[in-house]
Amino acid sequence: MFLFGLFQEYDPILRLKGRPESIKIGFEERNTYHAHRPHDFTEFYKYEAEG
Amino acid sequence: MSEFSDRYKELLKYYYCVGGMPETVSRFLERRNVDDAREVQIAILHQYEGDFGKHIKENELPRIRMVWNSLPMQLAKENKKFFFGQIRHGARQKDFELAIQWLEDAGLIIKVNKVKKPAMPLRSYVDFSSFKIYMVDVGLLGALSELETDRVIYGDSLFSEFKGALTEQYAVQEIVAQGKYTPYYYSGEKSVYEVDFLIQKGKDIVPVEVKAEDNLRSKSLRFYYEKYKPGIAVRTSAAAFRDQEWMINVPLWAVSGI
Numbered sequence: 001m002f003l004f005g006l007f008q009e010y011d012p013i014l015r016l017k018g019r020p021e022s023i024k025i026g027f028e029e030r031n032t033y034h035a036h037r038p039h040d041f042t043e044f045y046k047y048e049a050e051g
Numbered sequence: 052m053s054e055f056s057d058r059y060k061e062l063l064k065y066y067y068c069v070g071g072m073p074e075t076v077s078r079f080l081e082r083r084n085v086d087d088a089r090e091v092q093i094a095i096l097h098q099y100e101g102d103f104g105k106h107i108k109e110n111e112l113p114r115i116r117m118v119w120n121s122l123p124m125q126l127a128k129e130n131k132k133f134f135f136g137q138i139r140h141g142a143r144q145k146d147f148e149l150a151i152q153w154l155e156d157a158g159l160i161i162k163v164n165k166v167k168k169p170a171m172p173l174r175s176y177v178d179f180s181s182f183k184i185y186m187v188d189v190g191l192l193g194a195l196s197e198l199e200t201d202r203v204i205y206g207d208s209l210f211s212e213f214k215g216a217l218t219e220q221y222a223v224q225e226i227v228a229q230g231k232y233t234p235y236y237y238s239g240e241k242s243v244y245e246v247d248f249l250i251q252k253g254k255d256i257v258p259v260e261v262k263a264e265d266n267l268r269s270k271s272l273r274f275y276y277e278k279y280k281p282g283i284a285v286r287t288s289a290a291a292f293r294d295q296e297w298m299i300n301v302p303l304w305a306v307s308g309i
Contacts, residue, residue, distance in 0.1 A: 037158075038071030038188040040228035041221070042307055045062050047076055 056291060059304035067217050068200040070190015071224075085200040092194035099159060107153065114150035117142075122160070122186055123196035126216035130245070131183045132165075144180065151184070161185040161223055166235045166249060169258070169279055173235050173251045183236060189221045218263040218303065219247060222287055225307045226250060226259070234259075237275070244271035250309070255282040259309065262288035272298060285309055 039047070069079045069088040072095060079088040103115050121138045125131065135142040154160045165181035166173050186192045193203070198213060226234050226248065237258070238245035248259040258281055260272040269286050276284050276297055284298040287309075293300040301309060 038190075038224065038228075039073060039076055040071060040225055040307060041063065041066050041304065044066050044069070044071055044076060045059065047080060048062060048065075 056302060056304070059302070060289065063221075063304050064204050067189055067203050067221060068193055070188040070193070072188050072190060075190055085204065088190065089194055089200060092190050096191065096194055111149055111153070114147055115153060118147055118150045118154060118184075119159075120195075122184060123192065123216075125184060126192070126220065127196075127213055129215075130242075131216070131219060133182050133184045159187050161187060161227055161234075163223060163234050163236055163248065166237050169237050169246075169249055169256050169275075169281075171251065171254075171256065173249060173256065174233070177235070185220050185223050187224070189217055189224060192217065192220050214263040219261050221303070222259070222261045222306050223248065226309065229307060239274065239278075244274040246271060246275050252309075257281060257309070258284050260284075260286045261303075262286060262290075264288065265290035267300070269298065 065079075065085065068085045069075055070092070072092065075088045075091040075095070078091045079085065081087065100116070100119075103112060103119075107115055117138045124137050125133055128134070135144055135147060138147060151160070151162065155162050161184070163183045163185065165178045165183075166176040167178045168176050170176055186195065193200070196213065196216075198217075203214075203217070223234055226232055232250040232252065234248045234250055236245065236247060237249050246258040247261045250257050250259060256279075258272060258275050258279075260269055262269075265288055267286075267288070267290060272284055272286055275281075285301055286298055287301045287303050287306045289303060290300050292302055292305070
């Protein structure tokens with residue numbers, strides 16, 4: 001629990017570990033971040049068919 | 052075609068629950084279990100809330116949380132226009148402008164502005180005082196709303212009202228995902244009718260009406276069509292593709308093809 005808290009403090013880049021590369025997240029100078037771009041429905045059903 | 056259509060419609064119900072966040076999709080695909088997807092969505096929402104506290108000035112933080120948490124209520128209304136009174140009693144636009152801008156800059160919401168008139172270029176006619184706010188992902192909207200996934204997948208009359216919210220959320224997300232269009236909306240004088248979305252496509256301004264079911268009444272779209280005679284009018288609904296001369300019906304699962 002303590003370690004988890006420590007990592008949380010370490011910032012969002014860390015929590016991306018293991019997520020698909022399509023996730024785009026980056027901090028800008030204004031200290032805002034871009035959310036992960038959601039897959040659209042077309043991508044979803046392609047993954048579904050492949051999976 | 053019908054065989055494909057049934058399959059896509061079925062998958063669309065799952066997409067309403069799972070959404071498109073990459074990790075959520077990955078987790079769902081491991082066991083085809085929507086509850087697994089919901090766990091990830093809840094974690095993502097917690098991370099967002101945690102990030103609010105990290106990157107926002109302390110005095111702005113409560114406002115951002117209030118806007119964020121009001122989104123399910125805002126979208127559950129028949130009229131999806133963002134209503135400041137639903138954030139808190141007596142809330143004013145100027146007090147929440149920064150909060151909304153931050154959420155938009157962060158990519159957590161999709162803000163759809165009203166236009167004063169449906170003319171080219173749409174951006175020039177934005178009415179900054181009226182807008183609708185959607186979340187970035189339909190699955191996250193379901194999670195933030197604590198909507199039971201079984202109701203979406205197996206159907207439930209109690210859920211019928213919120214289905215409109217999920218469907219509009221899905222439609223706007225698909226429009227934005229194409230990266231070509233900025234969606235706006237329009238309502239006639241005294242709001243006697245409202246067109247869910249307007250998009251500028253080449254030389255046309257295309258009105259788009261979103262219907263959750265296969266209900267084929269399109270009073271508002273018809274009203275708009277009669278008044279402005281657009282080159283093309285689109286309704287997206289659970290019904291099959293249909294060309295009705297003045298309007299085409301595009302199945303919801305194919306809305307990205309607009």
